[in-house]
Amino acid sequence: MATRRNVSSAATTEETDGPLNQTTATATVTEKQPCIDEAIARNWEIPNFTIKEIREAIPAHCFRRDTFRSFTYVIHDFAIISLLGYLATYIDTLPNVWARILLWPVYWVCQGIVGTGVWVLGHECGHQAFSPSKTINNTVGFVLHSLLLVPYHSWRFSHSRHHKATGHMSKDQVFLPHTRSEFAHKIPATRDQDPIPDGPHDAFEESPIYALWRMFLMFTVGWPLYLFVNASGQPYPGWASHFNPRCAIYEEHQFWDVMNSTAGVVGMIGLLTYCGQVFGSLAMIKYYVIPYLNVNFWLILITYLQHTDPKLPHYRENVWNFQRGAALTVDRSYGAILNYFHHHISDTHVAHHFFSTMPHYHAEEATKHIKKALGKHYQKDDTPIPVALWRTYNACKFVEDEGDVVFYKN
Incomplete structure (x- = not known):
């Protein structure tokens, strides 16, 4: 006989990505008895903590945004990008062909890693975590993401939906599990x-x-297809795209922000085309296009492994609430060097999902307190990244069509 348990649910919202009032979280009892058979079978305990409890465990200074300090990271990243680009101009002058063959991939990998850090800073602007000023956040974010061919506002809006519904089977925005019926x-x-x-x-x-x-x-x-046709995203009617302001992803008042974001990407493509005419198409491929593809690689890898894991469930409406969804996030370390240049987006992602306006430079400290506050509900996986990727890809194929707590099957 199927087993049922009563589970309380809390409805919370935030100005941008989370609870409207992060100091309070009101619990409301659901009208329908949730089906949590899989949670029982796997000994998965559904948490009942509140946002208030987690926030109070973190020192207040961790939530302070410092515009000057944030800009130092932008300067840091662009200084390294410029240095790498300058050094790369000498590669083709080397007489040894094997040295050239070796050094170009080194440049591509290094530039892709640092470029991902720039993407993370733009992402931080989208969450209003870069500065207390919304104007500064959106101006800096627009520039940084446009440089990487990301439609800033369009992605900011869809990404906010992801944060508001992390781990929700019908409302989350990306890397949604397939269901048994689809197979x-x-x-x-x-x-x-x-x-x-x-x-x-x-x-x-x-x-x-x-x-x-x-x-x-x-x-x-994967990343361009997600932007253009919402591949792997929440299904919407018609052409759901980050370049279509009339699609169901966006609200009417967001029309011009989406259009401006598209203009930013088109403008960057125009600049790249001009540079290709001046410096040559091969130079643009070597200096920009291949590092850009490397940035895309890191974005997909990081986001895929942040919320996809055989041990993590997804919740349906009867069980889901904001804080339970935020806890369905895995902290993974990519090693000290990558964590540093990626501004700790991966090894402090749990903290980011609970409090997305927290600057990345406070996230390591906050994570120590969140880990204590969440206890066994804090998710961290120290499996080497290549092993974790292979295991996750092969083990996470589908979930059941029924049930309010569902785990990946293969």
């Missing part, structure tokens, strides 16, 4: 008909070469 042509359509309901299913067995090819596509074209 009915490969596996039994219902759990009751499935002799191996929790997998693994032979139908999902893929050769390593094919799996690597699929991951290659995800890491190269």
